[in-house]
Amino acid sequence: MSKYKPPCGVYFLYDKGEVVYVGQTNDIYRRISEHARGNQKHGIQQKEFDDWSYVKCDDEDTREKLEALLIKHILPKYNIDQKTYYKSPERYAETESREKSLRWNPNVAANALEERT
Numbered sequence: 216m217s218k219y220k221p222p223c224g225v226y227f228l229y230d231k232g233e234v235v236y237v238g239q240t241n242d243i244y245r246r247i248s249e250h251a252r253g254n255q256k257h258g259i260q261q262k263e264f265d266d267w268s269y270v271k272c273d274d275e276d277t278r279e280k281l282e283a284l285l286i287k288h289i290l291p292k293y294n295i296d297q298k299t300y301y302k303s304p305e306r307y308a309e310t311e312s313r314e315k316s317l318r319w320n321p322n323v324a325a326n327a328l329e330e331r332t
Contacts, residue, residue, distance in 0.1 A: 224272040225281045228264035236293040237285045239278040
């Protein structure tokens with residue numbers, strides 16, 4: 216039996232330098248692969264992306280908080296349910312322009328989360 220433990224954390228999918236999806240998992244490589252090819256069994260839709268990165272985070276509660284915080288601020292196009300939740304109709308235009316201009320450094324975001332908790 217292998218002692219290899221895949222990295223877990225919050226991951227980012229990029230398309231042409233823009234964050235298009237934020238997620239969290241206990242196996243980064245498996246999840247990136249599922250997004251690249253799709254996984255009908257688990258309801259994972261294939262996504263268009265050309266790069267990815269992640270912030271290592273072993274604690275599940277911290278991963279969930281960090282993921283929610285980043286989705287709220289970045290509003291990636293493939294995080295549809297969360298995007299709808301965080302957008303209010305009166306701020307739609309403002310949010311759309313802010314979404315295009317945001318470029319987040321995951322390490323800065325992780326440090327910000329630690330400071331808030």
